[in-house]
Amino acid sequence: xxxxxxxxxxxxxQLKQHLESLITQALEKLQEQQExxxxxKPFVHIERTRDTRHGDFACNIAMxxxxxxxxxxxxxxxxxINHLPASDRIKNVAIAGPGFINFFxxxxxxxxxxxxxxxxxxxxxxxxxxxxxxxxxxxxxANPTGPLHIGHGRGAAYGAVISNLLESAGYKVDREYYINDxxxxxxxxxxxxxxxxxxxCGDPVPFPEKGYQxxxxxxxxxxxxxxxxxxxxxxxxxLVAQGWIDREPETQLDELIRYALDKLGTADFRTVLxxxxxxxxxxxxxxLEEFGVTFDTWFSERSLSxxxxxxxxxxxxxQHGHAYEDNGALWFRSSAFGDEKDRVLIRENGQPTYFASDxxxxxxxxxxxxxxxxxxxxxDHHGYIARVKAAIQxxxxxxxxxxxxxxxxxxxxxxxxxxxxSTRSGEFVTLEQLRAEVGKDxxxxxxxxRRCEQHLEFxxxxxxxxxxxxxxxxxxxxxxxxxxxxxxxxxxxYAYNQEEAxxxxxxLSEVHEQRLLATLARYPDIVQLxxxxxxxxxxxxxxxxxxxxxxxxxxxxxxLVESGPLRNVRLSLSLATRQVIRNGLAILGVSAPEEM
RNA sequence: GCGCCUGUAGUUCAACUGGAUAGAACACCGGCCUUCGAAGCCGGGGGUUGCGGGUUCAAGUCCUGCCAGGCGCGCCA
Numbered sequence: 001x002x003x004x005x006x007x008x009x010x011x012x013x014q015l016k017q018h019l020e021s022l023i024t025q026a027l028e029k030l031q032e033q034q035e036x037x038x039x040x041k042p043f044v045h046i047e048r049t050r051d052t053r054h055g056d057f058a059c060n061i062a063m064x065x066x067x068x069x070x071x072x073x074x075x076x077x078x079x080x081i082n083h084l085p086a087s088d089r090i091k092n093v094a095i096a097g098p099g100f101i102n103f104f105x106x107x108x109x110x111x112x113x114x115x116x117x118x119x120x121x122x123x124x125x126x127x128x129x130x131x132x133x134x135x136x137x138x139x140x141x142a143n144p145t146g147p148l149h150i151g152h153g154r155g156a157a158y159g160a161v162i163s164n165l166l167e168s169a170g171y172k173v174d175r176e177y178y179i180n181d182x183x184x185x186x187x188x189x190x191x192x193x194x195x196x197x198x199x200x201c202g203d204p205v206p207f208p209e210k211g212y213q214x215x216x217x218x219x220x221x222x223x224x225x226x227x228x229x230x231x232x233x234x235x236x237x238x239l240v241a242q243g244w245i246d247r248e249p250e251t252q253l254d255e256l257i258r259y260a261l262d263k264l265g266t267a268d269f270r271t272v273l274x275x276x277x278x279x280x281x282x283x284x285x286x287x288l289e290e291f292g293v294t295f296d297t298w299f300s301e302r303s304l305s306x307x308x309x310x311x312x313x314x315x316x317x318x319q320h321g322h323a324y325e326d327n328g329a330l331w332f333r334s335s336a337f338g339d340e341k342d343r344v345l346i347r348e349n350g351q352p353t354y355f356a357s358d359x360x361x362x363x364x365x366x367x368x369x370x371x372x373x374x375x376x377x378x379x380d381h382h383g384y385i386a387r388v389k390a391a392i393q394x395x396x397x398x399x400x401x402x403x404x405x406x407x408x409x410x411x412x413x414x415x416x417x418x419x420x421x422s423t424r425s426g427e428f429v430t431l432e433q434l435r436a437e438v439g440k441d442x443x444x445x446x447x448x449x450r451r452c453e454q455h456l457e458f459x460x461x462x463x464x465x466x467x468x469x470x471x472x473x474x475x476x477x478x479x480x481x482x483x484x485x486x487x488x489x490x491x492x493x494y495a496y497n498q499e500e501a502x503x504x505x506x507x508l509s510e511v512h513e514q515r516l517l518a519t520l521a522r523y524p525d526i527v528q529l530x531x532x533x534x535x536x537x538x539x540x541x542x543x544x545x546x547x548x549x550x551x552x553x554x555x556x557x558x559x560l561v562e563s564g565p566l567r568n569v570r571l572s573l574s575l576a577t578r579q580v581i582r583n584g585l586a587i588l589g590v591s592a593p594e595e596m
Numbered sequence: 597g598c599g600c601c602u603g604u605a606g607u608u609c610a611a612c613u614g615g616a617u618a619g620a621a622c623a624c625c626g627g628c629c630u631u632c633g634a635a636g637c638c639g640g641g642g643g644u645u646g647c648g649g650g651u652u653c654a655a656g657u658c659c660u661g662c663c664a665g666g667c668g669c670g671c672c673a
Contacts, residue, residue, distance in 0.1 A: 048612065050619085060615065065652055072652070097616040098653070143673070181625075185673060250672090329671055340599070340669075347671040354673050382600055383668040406601075408666085416607095450609070453601060455666070457608065462622085470635085477635050488632045522612090529612070541610065544620080548637095553627090555637040596635070 004297045010127075011113060011526035016046045019057055019103055024082040027061070032074035035079060036069045043112055050524075055094065055102035056109075056518070062099040073099025110517035111505040117520060117576040118498065125527045125583050129172030137163045138363050139376035140288065141178040144280045145189045146214050148287055150379060153431040154456060155407045157447035157589070158536065160293045160403075164587045165531035165539075174296040174370070178361060181277055182301040187257045188212065189280075190273035194232065194260055196221035197272070201233045205240065208256065210249040210454065216283075232272055234263040247305075287432050291440060292589045299364075301357055309360040310352060313395060314345065318441045322394040332359075337390030347367060355384075359391045362402065372401055374534075379406045379453075405534055410447070410456040419460070438463040441590045447470040448536040471544050475581060481554065481592040482578040485571070489560055494567065501572035504565040508573060510534060512553040516573060519549050523580050527587070536588070543584045550577050 002248045030036045042065055049058050062077035069076060077095045084093065092104040119122045139159025141154045163173045180186075192212040194203060200221055207213070226231070236244075239259045247255060261269050281298075288294070304310065314330070317323035322333050323345060330346035332355075345356040365373045377384070389399045412419035412429055419429060435443055442463040449471070450456050462470060489496065508517060523542070530538035559570040582592045 047615080049616090051616075052614070058615085060654090063615085066653065068656095100616065157609085180673065183673065308601065327671085331671095344671045349671080351671085353671065358673095379601075380667055381673095384608085385600085406667095409600080444632090454609080455602075459608080462608090465635095473635055474621095481633060481636080485632050492632085533613080537610085541620080548620090551636055552638085554632080555634095560632050591642085595633090 011110075011116065011521050012048070012374065012525055013252075015089070015105070015109070016057065018087070019046045020044045022084050022087060023059055023061055023080065023101075024084050026080045030079055031084040036065075036071070036076070040095075049102065052515075054096060054100065055092070055104040057103040057105070059097075059101040059103070060099075062095075062101060063207045066099065077101050105515060107509055108506060108520075110514070110521050111508050113517055113521045114505060114508075114576045115502055117579050118572065121579060122583060124579060125524050126168045126170070127528055128170040129528060129532075130166065130169050132170065132172050133372065134172040134174070134370050135166055135372045135374060136176055136368075137166070137374045137376070138176045138178055138365075140284075140293075141180070142284065143180045143185055144284065145185055145212055146280060147216060148284055148431040149428040150410050150412060150431060150458070152170050152435050153291070153434060153443065154410045154447045155376050155378065156288055156291060156293045156431070157444050158405075158407055160451055160589055161444075161448050161536040161587060162374065162376075162531075162534055163419075164528065164589070165534075165536060168527050169531035170588060175294070176299055177295045177296045179281065179298055179300045179302075180354075182305060182357070184257075186273055186277065187261075188230040188253055189217075189276050190269060191253065191256045191260050192220050193224065193276045194234075194264075194272055197224050197232060198234070198236070200225045201230055203233065203235070203383050205236050206245055208249065208252045210253055216280070217276070220279050223279065224272065224275050228271075232264060232268055234260065238363075249258050285431075289364060291431065291435060292444065299361070301361070304357050304360050305369075309364060310356060313359055313363060314356075317345075317394060320394065329460070332391065332394070334386075334387045334394075335391035337393050339386040339390045343387050354385060356392075358388060359395075362388060362392055363395060366397065366401065372403070375402065375404045376407055376452075377404060379408045382406050382564065403534070405452055407452045408455045410458050413457055413461075415459070415461045418596075434458075434460075441476070442470070442472050444589045445463065445540060449540050451535060451537055471540065473596070475543045476591075476596060477508070477548045477586065478550045479578055479585070479592045480594060480596045482550070482574045482581075484549045485559055485574060489571065492560060494560065496571050497564070497568045498572060500565055501525050501568040504569045505572075507566055507569045508552075510557060512549070512556055513570075513573060516546075516549045516553050516577065519546050520576055520580055523584070539584050539587055543581060546580060546584075550574075 023046075027036075027042065027044075029177060042061060044059065044061055044519065046057050046059050049055055053212075062080060063073045066073040066076055074095055077099045081093050081095065081101060089105055090103055091106045094102045094104070100184050122127075139147070139162075140152055140156050142148055146155070159175065163175050167173045188210070192207075195207055195211065196218045198204065199314055221531055238260070244252060244255055244259075261481075264272070285298075314323060317332060322336070324331055324333065327342050328348040331342045332345050334343050335341055343355055344353050345359075346352050362373065385404050388404070389402060392402055393399055438446075438460060446458055446463050447456070463472075465473075486496070508514070522545075526538055526542045530536055553573075557566065557570065559574060561567050561570070585592045
């Protein structure tokens with residue numbers, strides 16, 4: 001996975017910059033006084049500490065310079081500290097461990113984050129990092145041959161959250177679903193429907209093993225029959241007479257497709273096919289909408305074959321010697337771009353491969369003006385990455401304009417027990433069933449709780465449980481609790497006075513308040529980091545931590561106190577917390593209820 | 597056989613992208629409701645980061661060799 005050196009523009013970033021410049025100044029002074037000699041300008045790295053005992057920020061410069069400077073790190077650290085310029089933001093500086101320089105900041109340093117959050121509201125955490133650059137995120141793109149299952153659900157949730165994250169980071173994001181409405185799978189769908197339809201016509205034949213077995217096919221056939229009656233009734237006697245029933249599974253389908261096309265004619269065959277396609281697609285769309293996942297474009301594979309795109313790109317590939325003919329087929333020399341072997345573009349029978357239209361499709365993304373494309377694929381497609389990247393390179397793009405994220409499979413558990421699924425018989429748990437059982441919020445949250453390359457174990461019992469076992473409720477509870485405090489406030493006859501709060505931020509001096517403030521201040525960095533590294537789980541973990549800080553604070557201190565300044569300032573901190581929880585949950589597509 | 601991914605507490609996972617004593621949750625043990633929601637809080641035990649080498653002041657993180665699991669290796673999509 002791509003890792004990024006992330007420039008940040010938040011309050012924390014400014015603090016880091018400040019400390020960095022202090023260190024640099026100290027080093028320059030040391031060099032002037034010839035206390036140390038440096039060959040080249042050192043890279044000063046400031047990082048947040050994990051442990052509050054180590055202060056707020058730490059610098060490792062003394063350790064990385066010790067060797068070239070020829071002295072021991074702790075001694076060097078002390079020299080650096082002695083030459084640090086004065087700063088009103090620093091309370092204390094200390095040497096620790098093997099030579100870390102630890103910075104302890106003044107208590108008031110984070111207090112104004114409350115003002116930032118409450119004035120920026122839903123905009124808090126957003127940045128302009130992407131500078132409006134446009135990105136196309138393509139995800140789900142499940143074949144429209146049946147309802148979405150729980151594996152697709154993960155891709156849907158993941159893609160939606162990554163899109164939200166990138167928007168928050170200042171990119172212009174479009175979400176796209178690529179509809180594989182062309183090719184053999186569609187034909188198999190058509191004949192599967194046709195056979196069920198013929199059963200309704202009173203003319204049943206054995207159903208092929210590799211046809212689509214799901215009951216939704218029967219439902220589609222029923223609608224077709226209701227609308228068109230016997231219009232598509234054909235006799236399969238001729239096919240059966242040729243010994244069709246005993247053929248190999250794949251040839252069985254091919255013969256059936258050929259026979260049906262011949263008997264029905266392309267127009268009627270297409271009508272049968274489209275009746276299934278449209279119905280299934282409508283179902284998928286509704287399913288995703290109810291899951292809070294929407295797309296800007298639904299891009300049809302068929303529409304590609306109607307244009308000249310493929311011919312255009314094939315011509316370019318040939319022109320540059322990247323395509324050649326062999327055994328009657330047209331091949332792409334992908335091995336020249338790091339793929340294991342060359343790939344067929346046009347089959348011996350003249351039909352383009354799926355890969356060929358995929359090249360056209362991916363190039364269309366850049367033709368449409370996107371500077372970057374992100375694909376989310378099921379992990380079983382990883383062998384396909386090399387050839388697609390090879391293709392866009394051969395067509396003049398750098399490989400990094402396309403990022404492909406592999407989403408590992410999800411397996412379902414009911415407590416300890418694994419829920420068995422078999423795609424072969426068509427008995428898999430659908431996304432719709434999952435949503436019905438655990439609800440949208442839990443499903444969305446659980447799906448993005450793990451890094452995408454991590455296999456997900458989805459525990460239905462846990463997702464359903466309304467207890468502290470369940471991180472979704474834990475975070476939502478913090479939000480509801482804050483809302484409840486405000487209700488209590490009104491009942492007690494108080495009104496929140498923000499002016500008074502902002503004038504008294506200095507009162508936020510308790511340990512728990514300081515901790516909460518520091519956590520809140522991290523939010524913009526977390527958003528940007530998880531956006532640029534495509535790691536939504538960081539938001540979930542962060543929100544859990546934030547909720548924990550709040551619950552702890554809540555349990556230790558009373559907010560609705562008599563003193564106006566203290567009451568209002570504590571309420572402002574609570575409101576700021578509520579705002580950040582809302583913003584974070586919004587990115588995840590999880591609701592923030594006012595009461596539970 | 598080759599390629600990609602994964603391996604961290606009993607379990608499910610983090611680890612600020614090379615930093616300090618590897619952290620959470622669940623489970624287990626013990627405390628906290630007359631006070632803004634106990635769907636909460638506080639404390640405790642629990643680890644040879646799959647194994648072995650190497651690079652580095654510093655390795656769960658980088659390199660390398662094994663071991664185990666998953667996925668892929670079509671003129672299917």
